[in-house]
Amino acid sequence: MNIHKISAATIARTACLLLALTNQLLSACGKPVLPIESQTVEQLVTAGITTVAALVSWWNNNSFTAAAIQADAEYARLKQKGE
Missing domain, CATH: 4.10.220 (Light-harvesting Protein)
Structure with missing residues (x-):
């Protein structure tokens, strides 16, 4: 099995994307996480x-x-x- 090490930059970009998507979905519902x-x-x-x-x-x-x-x-x- 080939195990790849995930870089810190990849984790940071993914976290930012998840935060942005969560904020977008909640904004559409009228409850933004980041006002x-x-x-x-x-x-x-x-x-x-x-x-x-x-x-x-x-x-x-x-x-x-x-x-x-x-x-x-x-x-x-x-x-x-x-x-």
């Missing part, structure tokens, strides 16, 4: 967009100096050659 106002939703969405944009910008290679730009070009050339 969130419209302004709070707007702030959360804005914070989420800002966080995603910041992480994408941070993750990507942002070369500003001439040496870094030259190194990127050399890397691309070597990658294209298959080295």
Whole structure:
């Protein structure tokens, strides 16, 4: 039998999904678990967009100096050659 170790991230994502689904079902019945106002939703969405944009910008290679730009070009050339 092959036993897989479930990561903490998987458990956290599943817990968040279950909470969101539970809140959605209870909201449909008029009894929300997480009573969130419209302004709070707007702030959360804005914070989420800002966080995603910041992480994408941070993750990507942002070369500003001439040496870094030259190194990127050399890397691309070597990658294209298959080295």
